[in-house]
Amino acid sequence: MSVETEEQARPASRSEAVAALEKDWGERPSLRSWFSTVDHKRIGRRYMVTAGIFFILAGTDAMILRTQLARPNATVLSPEAYDQLFTMHGTAMIFLFSTPMFFGFGNFLVPLMIGARDMAFPRLNAFGYWVFAFAGTVMFSSQLVGRAPDGGWFGYVPLTDTPYSSGINLDVYSLGLLFLGVSTTAGAINFIVTVVKMRAPGMSLNRVPLFVWAIVGTSFMVIFALPALNVANAMLFLDRRFGAHFFDPAHGGNTLLWQHLFWIFGHPDVYIIVMPALGIVSAVLPAFCRRGVVAYPLMVLAIVTISIISFGVWVHHMFATGLPQLSYSFFSAASTLITIPSGIQIFAWLFTMLRGRIVVRTPFLFVVGFIVTFVLGGFTGVMFAITAFDQQVTDSYFVVAHFHYVLFGGAVFPMIAGIYYWLPKFTGKMYAEKLSRWAFWLVFIGFNTTFMPMHVSGLLGMPRRIYTYPGDLGWDLWNLISTIGAYVLAVGLLLVLIGVLQAIRRGRLAPDDPWGGDTLEWATTSPPRPYNFVTVPTVHSVHPMWDERTTAALATDPPLPDHQAMATSELDGREEGAIEMPEASLLPLVSALGILVVVLGLLWGWYWFAGAGALLIFGTVARWMWPPERTPEEAGVAS
Amino acid sequence: MTAVTSPRLLSAEMPSGRTTGWWGMILFVTTEATVFAAMLGSYFYVRFQSGPQWPPPPLEDPKLMKVIIMTAVLLPSSVPVMWAERGIRKGQRWRLRAGLAITLVLGLSFLGLQAWEYSEDLKKHTLTTDAYSSLFYSITTLHGFHVAVGLLMVGWLLAASLRGSFGYRRHERVRLTAIYWHFVDVVWVAIFISLYLSPRL
Numbered sequence: 001m002s003v004e005t006e007e008q009a010r011p012a013s014r015s016e017a018v019a020a021l022e023k024d025w026g027e028r029p030s031l032r033s034w035f036s037t038v039d040h041k042r043i044g045r046r047y048m049v050t051a052g053i054f055f056i057l058a059g060t061d062a063m064i065l066r067t068q069l070a071r072p073n074a075t076v077l078s079p080e081a082y083d084q085l086f087t088m089h090g091t092a093m094i095f096l097f098s099t100p101m102f103f104g105f106g107n108f109l110v111p112l113m114i115g116a117r118d119m120a121f122p123r124l125n126a127f128g129y130w131v132f133a134f135a136g137t138v139m140f141s142s143q144l145v146g147r148a149p150d151g152g153w154f155g156y157v158p159l160t161d162t163p164y165s166s167g168i169n170l171d172v173y174s175l176g177l178l179f180l181g182v183s184t185t186a187g188a189i190n191f192i193v194t195v196v197k198m199r200a201p202g203m204s205l206n207r208v209p210l211f212v213w214a215i216v217g218t219s220f221m222v223i224f225a226l227p228a229l230n231v232a233n234a235m236l237f238l239d240r241r242f243g244a245h246f247f248d249p250a251h252g253g254n255t256l257l258w259q260h261l262f263w264i265f266g267h268p269d270v271y272i273i274v275m276p277a278l279g280i281v282s283a284v285l286p287a288f289c290r291r292g293v294v295a296y297p298l299m300v301l302a303i304v305t306i307s308i309i310s311f312g313v314w315v316h317h318m319f320a321t322g323l324p325q326l327s328y329s330f331f332s333a334a335s336t337l338i339t340i341p342s343g344i345q346i347f348a349w350l351f352t353m354l355r356g357r358i359v360v361r362t363p364f365l366f367v368v369g370f371i372v373t374f375v376l377g378g379f380t381g382v383m384f385a386i387t388a389f390d391q392q393v394t395d396s397y398f399v400v401a402h403f404h405y406v407l408f409g410g411a412v413f414p415m416i417a418g419i420y421y422w423l424p425k426f427t428g429k430m431y432a433e434k435l436s437r438w439a440f441w442l443v444f445i446g447f448n449t450t451f452m453p454m455h456v457s458g459l460l461g462m463p464r465r466i467y468t469y470p471g472d473l474g475w476d477l478w479n480l481i482s483t484i485g486a487y488v489l490a491v492g493l494l495l496v497l498i499g500v501l502q503a504i505r506r507g508r509l510a511p512d513d514p515w516g517g518d519t520l521e522w523a524t525t526s527p528p529r530p531y532n533f534v535t536v537p538t539v540h541s542v543h544p545m546w547d548e549r550t551t552a553a554l555a556t557d558p559p560l561p562d563h564q565a566m567a568t569s570e571l572d573g574r575e576e577g578a579i580e581m582p583e584a585s586l587l588p589l590v591s592a593l594g595i596l597v598v599v600l601g602l603l604w605g606w607y608w609f610a611g612a613g614a615l616l617i618f619g620t621v622a623r624w625m626w627p628p629e630r631t632p633e634e635a636g637v638a639s
Numbered sequence: 640m641t642a643v644t645s646p647r648l649l650s651a652e653m654p655s656g657r658t659t660g661w662w663g664m665i666l667f668v669t670t671e672a673t674v675f676a677a678m679l680g681s682y683f684y685v686r687f688q689s690g691p692q693w694p695p696p697p698l699e700d701p702k703l704m705k706v707i708i709m710t711a712v713l714l715p716s717s718v719p720v721m722w723a724e725r726g727i728r729k730g731q732r733w734r735l736r737a738g739l740a741i742t743l744v745l746g747l748s749f750l751g752l753q754a755w756e757y758s759e760d761l762k763k764h765t766l767t768t769d770a771y772s773s774l775f776y777s778i779t780t781l782h783g784f785h786v787a788v789g790l791l792m793v794g795w796l797l798a799a800s801l802r803g804s805f806g807y808r809r810h811e812r813v814r815l816t817a818i819y820w821h822f823v824d825v826v827w828v829a830i831f832i833s834l835y836l837s838p839r840l
């Protein structure tokens with residue numbers, strides 16, 4: 001704190017200051033405030049709940065798939081229904097579940113971890129949530145009417161283009177993902193700006209928690225990767241609806257263009273999904289090893305490197321397409337290279353455990369489960385980087401096994417660890433340890449029983465995306481085991497859900513800092529008040545909560561008054577001044593509705609309706625951004 | 640500066656350093672630039688994967704006359720924005736208003752010229768003629784759309800400035816709109832070179 005601050009008139013007492021903050025920031029529970037809130041914690045929880053619902057839906061799709069595949073020649077599903085189910089399962093898991101779930105974690109935790117009072121753009125944040133919720137609803141609704149996308153989650157042309165796919169199914173895919181892209185982009189920008197400008201004073205870049213670094217790395221990947229997907233989907237829509245020829249070789253178009261655009265996005269997307277999960281691991285471990293993650297600078301370097309190299313890896317998804325040989329070896333090298341920063345992180349965690357005093361609680365178990373599955377997935381991944389092997393197993397169940405080890409192992413295990421770990425902060429309640437241990441073992445065993453056998457059936461030649469198979473190929477047993485495993489896994493996941501609901505309803509009240517964690521979210525109440533911190537913390541190290549200087553400052557420094565947050569400098573977190581934070585508003589919801597109208601209008605071919613939506617968007621955004629009227633003195637006018 | 644009671648109060652009015660809005664706009668423009676990069680990348684990819692003739696016959700190279708005028712109208716339109724921004728930083732509202740008005744006129748002329756250009760192009764080919772045409776129209780329309788959005792922003796600023804919301808203390812929105820407008824301008828240069836000049840090489 002600077003010297004001048006001491007001259008500032010101190011509020012009569014701390015409790016008076018708190019009462020004033022409650023008044024400035026408090027939201028009276030009402031229907032209106034439910035729709036208009038811009039509190040990052042409410043929005044973050046909403047993201048998580050909504051993404052959780054999408055996970056249940058996409059998981060149910062998977063259970064139906066596994067039921068169909070349990071026995072040869074089964075007739076649970078027609079081939080058409082099977083196509084829709086696996087496409088929606090994959091698309092929803094990737095786009096509507098993983099990233100939004102982590103954005104939910106990020107929304108709730110990033111401002112708390114950096115000692116801020118909210119995101120940099122709270123209204124944009126609310127807007128992003130609504131767009132996400134609407135996009136997911138549109139996409140899942142198509143399943144209700146049997147018109148869901150059915151071209152696989154990466155929607156390769158020409159299959160997905162006219163005339164091979166008619167009907168509305170793939171328009172739902174292209175428009176739905178474009179719609180969702182708005183939300184993801186808005187979220188990514190918001191995260192970066194929040195972290196760049198609103199860290200607590202003293203939190204220089206070398207004191208930023210690893211989870212926050214991971215969210216920032218992810219957001220940068222979104223900024224540079226998502227446009228390629230959006231462009232591809234816009235082209236697909238123009239091809240299908242308005243007769244353009246981007247992907248049509250008969251008119252000079254190019255089908256591989258789709259694959260390039262898709263994988264320029266798609267490969268970084270694997271890391272967009274997994275990186276925040278790795279961040280969760282780095283956040284959870286210190287509390288259960290009673291020490292910080294070793295080699296902090298290397299961990300940061302690994303995050304930054306992954307964000308960059310991940311773009312060089314896209315062609316490895318296309319080894320089977322026949323590109324010139326030289327480019328193969330380049331991309332093969334990039335694919336292998338990326339295992340290095342991932343390996344660094346794994347070793348750092350292992351050393352952290354080795355050098356720490358381990359306390360085994362459920363979040364820790366899920367972290368260990370993650371490391372085991374993720375390393376197995378990484379191992380089969382390195383096998384793909386060898387072009388010759390890749391040619392053999394492309395499009396077999398070996399691939400399905402591999403990416404579930406990476407995605408489920410790499411994203412869902414850490415996510416569940418995070419849910420248990422931060423449940424006290426999210427809800428103010430503790431989970432029940434015993435039930436959660438059952439959940440862990442069922443998920444871990446169920447997961448491996450589901451996906452380990454797929455390696456075998458894949459090597460035995462079973463292709464992915466087949467709705468059934470004849471009984472004499474030696475695949476029966478492996479498929480049956482896999483389906484049984486899927487049911488075990490589902491029970492385990494159900495126990496996680498029950499555990500959370502039980503905790504919310506009758507869990508023990510959580511203390512502010514149940515784990516003795518090292519980051520700032522533990523410095524405030526569980527759950528935090530709307531203003532997060534009475535006093536903006538001053539940070540002196542990477543582990544502010546293990547640092548007496550910070551905890552002492554929290555108790556004695558003067559509160560930051562009014563509806564304000566603090567801006568600090570980009571690199572070294574020097575205090576620059578207070579910024580006024582926006583109030584709750586319905587405008588984000590209304591503009592998201594405007595986009596919904598545009599999307600539905602385009603989907604159904606009601607172009608006038610889409611036009612009306614555009615007007616609605618314009619009207620609301622113009623109001624949203626309208627500057628307040630100011631006297632010449634306030635604005636500053638030369639006389 | 641006159642005597643100030645507390646540094647915090649002072650900075651609440653005029654935060655030093657870059658603002659959150661500035662960073663937000665820079666990131667937005669970055670991701671938008673990536674969108675255009677992906678479009679132009681697709682254009683060149685399709686071009687180099689197709690036959691020796693580009694644009695594919697019977698289409699000819701795009702005519703240059705009108706687009707050169709369009710470029711000559713759009714590029715300089717960044718200057719009055721800059722001039723307006725400089726002005727409001729000194730608290731000169733008239734400069735803000737005049738600069739924005741000039742930009743508005745230039746931008747509208749650009750769109751008018753583009754409509755005229757389209758009306759002639761469309762006689763020769765449309766979005767559905769071939770992949771070249773699909774790329775040509777989608778890229779130029781996307782850019783035209785950005786110009787239109789930029790103009791809405793400029794017009795909106797002009798309206799707000801007539802009401803008197805801006806001055807040397809408060810002009811962040813002017814700064815952000817200016818960034819967006821410069822971006823729309825620069826992208827046009829890339830499009831002009833790629834779509835209009837490069838086929839002649």
Ligand code: HEM
Binds near residue numbers: 059065066087094464
């Ligand atoms: C809940 C447990 C899960 C089960 C039982 C399951 C099962 C399956 C099965 C059987 C397939 C193959 C369909 C086929 O090729 O015919 C599949 C595909 C897929 N799964 Fe999962 N999965 C689960 C969770 C996840 C998660 C968490 C993710 C991602 C985060 C995911 C992403 C995918 C993707 C991307 C595909 C490919 C879809 C396509 O081929 O287009 N799955 N899943």
